[in-house]
Amino acid sequence: MTVRSRIIGCGSYLPANVVTNDELAKRVDTSDEWIVARTGIRQRHIAAEDQTTSDLAVEAAKKAMEHAGVMAADIDLIIVATATPDNTFPATATKVQHRLGVTGFAFDVQAVCSGFIYGLTTADMYIRNGQAKTALVIGAETFSRILDWEDRRTCVLFGDGAGAVVVQGFEGTGTLEDQGIHASRLHSDGSKYELLYVDGGPSATQTVGHLRMEGKEVFRHAVTNLAGVIREVLADTGLEAADIDWLVPHQANRRILDSTAKKFGISPDKVVVTVDRHANTSAASIPLALAEAVHDGRIKRGDIVILEAMGGGFTWGASLVRW
Secondary structure, X not given: OEEEEEEEEEEEEOOXXXXXXXXXXXXXXXXXXXXHHHHOOOEEEEOOOOOOHHHHHHHXXXXXXXXXXXXHHHOOEEEEEOOOOOOOOOOHHHHHHHHHOOXXXXXXXXXXXXXXXXXXXXXXXXXXXXXXXEXXXXXXXXXXHHOOOOOHHHHOOEOEEEEEEEEEEEEEOOOOOOOEEEEEEEEEOHHHHHHEEEOOEOXXXXXXXXXXXXXXXXXXXXXXXXXXXXXXXXXXXXXXXXXXXXXXXXXXXXXXXXXXXXXXXXXXXXXXXXXXXXXXOHHHXXXXXXXXXXXXXXXXXXXXXXXXXXXOXXXXXXXXXXX
């Protein structure tokens, strides 16, 4: 018997407060033209002062569960991917678990922008080894809380939000015709730490700190690393770039999205893009984009979908899914 992990529901949540580039230009030395030309971003959602990461995660989770047609009693595992937890501990996932009324086990993963891929791959492992039947994987961030709002190089890039998927095991045939996750690859390289990091933490400074980034270097590594990991999941399945129906990338920068797609000859109309409206929501960006494309009908059952991301650490990874 081949156990396959299938995504059966998607949900998303974005805070009501929308901040445009023109509004940011009133706070820092920037402009709508400058931001759009370099990033493709036009606006971002920012959490209200009383909204936490778990608040966003719960709302996305409820929508994913409703879409999947599952109840709290059906969920065995919750994984929350986040770099902006409510507290140092406990895990944000346990707060989400309590509010949803789930009695299984729950934990966080921290791989920054790659967190959702790490979480999805981890859930797949638990399902395939029989420790869970149905899992809830959530990417949720309040990155606005760790931004230096006087640094125009970084504060314009990020937003807040949450996306969630329900993943359920089923008996497959062991062929590429099965719906579900067919291949995942994960990587990390701690030697590049200083190119994208937060300059605070409980052990180092006893503060939350602010995000710091060397944008040009991150861009260069991102295009190379993402192309490499896409090649890996294609090789693992024996598929080619021409077989890809949809690329759902981490939404960091429109130029990274375009460069990665161009390397594989993937048409721009096969790339799901939300960065213009959401900005970079870190671990939330892939499930937010995925939920949008599933709910508007672009992604259909049977499609070959590649999810990919790179984040601080560096971490990067990809999953190939038969929808």
